[in-house]
Amino acid sequence: MQKHTPMVKYHPDARFLTDYAAGCLPASQALCVATHLHYCPLCRLKIGELTELGAELFMQQQPVKVEKAALEKLLARIQASPQSPISPVQAEPSVSILPKAVNKLTSGNLERLNWRRIGSNFRVSRLNVGDKQRETSLFCIKAGGHVPHHQHKGDEITVILKGSFSDHEDKYEVGDFIVRTNGETHKPVASQDQDCLCLSTLDAPIVLSNWLLRFGLYLFNLGTPSHQTAA
Amino acid sequence: MRTGSLKAMDYESDDQQPAAPSDERGQYWVICLEKVASTQDVKAFRELFEHFSPMIKSFAYKIPGLEQAEPFAEELLQETMLKVWTKAASFDARLASPSTWIFTIARNMRIDLLRKQARHVINNVQLYQDGDDDEIALDDIWFEDENSDVFNQLAMQRSRKQIHESLKLLPIEQTEVLSKVYLEDKSHAEVAAELKLPLGTVKSRVRLALNKLKLVVDR
Numbered sequence A: 001m002q003k004h005t006p007m008v009k010y011h012p013d014a015r016f017l018t019d020y021a022a023g024c025l026p027a028s029q030a031l032c033v034a035t036h037l038h039y040c041p042l043c044r045l046k047i048g049e050l051t052e053l054g055a056e057l058f059m060q061q062q063p064v065k066v067e068k069a070a071l072e073k074l075l076a077r078i079q080a081s082p083q084s085p086i087s088p089v090q091a092e093p094s095v096s097i098l099p100k101a102v103n104k105l106t107s108g109n110l111e112r113l114n115w116r117r118i119g120s121n122f123r124v125s126r127l128n129v130g131d132k133q134r135e136t137s138l139f140c141i142k143a144g145g146h147v148p149h150h151q152h153k154g155d156e157i158t159v160i161l162k163g164s165f166s167d168h169e170d171k172y173e174v175g176d177f178i179v180r181t182n183g184e185t186h187k188p189v190a191s192q193d194q195d196c197l198c199l200s201t202l203d204a205p206i207v208l209s210n211w212l213l214r215f216g217l218y219l220f221n222l223g224t225p226s227h228q229t230a231a
Numbered sequence B: 001m002r003t004g005s006l007k008a009m010d011y012e013s014d015d016q017q018p019a020a021p022s023d024e025r026g027q028y029w030v031i032c033l034e035k036v037a038s039t040q041d042v043k044a045f046r047e048l049f050e051h052f053s054p055m056i057k058s059f060a061y062k063i064p065g066l067e068q069a070e071p072f073a074e075e076l077l078q079e080t081m082l083k084v085w086t087k088a089a090s091f092d093a094r095l096a097s098p099s100t101w102i103f104t105i106a107r108n109m110r111i112d113l114l115r116k117q118a119r120h121v122i123n124n125v126q127l128y129q130d131g132d133d134d135e136i137a138l139d140d141i142w143f144e145d146e147n148s149d150v151f152n153q154l155a156m157q158r159s160r161k162q163i164h165e166s167l168k169l170l171p172i173e174q175t176e177v178l179s180k181v182y183l184e185d186k187s188h189a190e191v192a193a194e195l196k197l198p199l200g201t202v203k204s205r206v207r208l209a210l211n212k213l214k215l216v217v218d219r
């Protein structure tokens, strides 16, 4: 985890942090929180506390009787398998500046991903996080470029991985966790000096077969598959 | 998959340690874990098992409406304690207390088992399966050993004491929401739906509770 990072300004609220620490946040949103944690020591501290709270509630549960056979069964399994306790794996120093989870999803190589271009300044690649209710993707806005004006049909979380973007409200930097709710419109513009890479997850209540088409319709309100006709 | 209500459970009556505050006996479990790690000490592991397994089983039964609750609880117990055995060497007392470490393993294992069940159901009805092979591993999203920084640990020990002492002073509706979120695997949104409350009410109950527990969240 990175210890020295630029100031992160936008954080997940108590709801996201608590659901994450409890393990009940949907996987795609949990990925966004985990990504933010990579950049944010303050939220790591909060998650530490919220995990302590979980452990305390866990230990205060009404105990449930465990049959004696359960331990014998486990010890037999342990003896049968050649593996004794494994020594801790020394974490390799990360070469990439991207969070571990994002690296895993992209196999450390962004160019290997299946990118879909939308317009000249914008490309998007879907990630599989095992969450069928949401669309999770990486998107990249070219320096100075903007995302076509769009309206959200569901809640959307965005975490910035590289670069920065601005909308009518503020400028957002690496690590910022930005939530947009249903019905809000905004028009992010990447800063001039570098491309902006983001992780995002969008509530998608309807399941259609062609995700790419659906994503286009959702996010950019294209109306028809040909984006020339978009407003 | 999740239908009906909680199955009846029988509670341990004998050979259960008195409900000691988790951090008072914490040092003892640190020693046990270190013995398991360094000499594969079965006796120390047996003690850990006897202390923590009734909690792991209880944690499994908290999932509402599982059809196969008993096998699920059995599997969660076996897999969690197997991980405690194999990963004991990666336990670091500077980063977490034994109960926090074991809770984290049980939490991740429970998500994993539930996810496998859900995937099983989904594959059976052939819903939607593009690129499922690329799916990310759970441990990459919910870390088992990376979510604490060493320098935070003093603060963490203080808050654990604080939590232990203040938890019993919370109003019932706040404790209820907290235990649904943490133990019953229900997100804020799901708790709101279940209790027929606006999401905002659930959020504010959690906030009030965290505030009373004097956690830094939301400060």
Ligand SMILES: [Zn+2]
Binding pocket: A008, A010, A011, A012, A036, A040, A042, A043, A044
């Ligand atoms: Zn933060």
